[in-house]
Amino acid sequence: MVKHISDRVAVMYLGRIVELGVAVDVIEHPQHPYTKALVSAIPVPDPDVERTRQRLVLPGDPPSPINPPAGCAFHPRCAHAVPRCRDAVPPLVPAGPAREAACVRLAEL
Numbered sequence: 769m770v771k772h773i774s775d776r777v778a779v780m781y782l783g784r785i786v787e788l789g790v791a792v793d794v795i796e797h798p799q800h801p802y803t804k805a806l807v808s809a810i811p812v813p814d815p816d817v818e819r820t821r822q823r824l825v826l827p828g829d830p831p832s833p834i835n836p837p838a839g840c841a842f843h844p845r846c847a848h849a850v851p852r853c854r855d856a857v858p859p860l861v862p863a864g865p866a867r868e869a870a871c872v873r874l875a876e877l
């Protein structure tokens with residue numbers, strides 16, 4: 769639905785934008801690990817595909833937005849987290865044409 773009604777989208781986690789870009793690009797080619805998990809939860813209106821699709825299930829519960837984790841607030845739930853993810857809040861950096869994402873491991877994932 770979002771890619772049909774939006775030109776651009778911003779994906780937020782605990783009050784911070786983690787990915788920003790053209791809606792169809794973000795939905796079809798998510799780059800931030802949180803966006804990938806969100807997109808994997810979108811149901812597919814084809815029973816055969818829906819039965820076999822892989823969903824990325826995040827461990828744990830979302831932390832409190834009043835007291836977010838240090839560094840990347842997504843690190844307690846991210847399958848790709850490394851120690852440096854806790855050092856500082858990752859800034860949004862270019863991640864393609866008209867695209868930005870906030871992840872220190874963007875080039876590796």
Ligand code: SF4
Nearest residue numbers: 840843846853871872
């Ligand atoms: S910065 Fe680290 S914890 Fe945050 S999304 Fe990227 S890999 Fe995961």
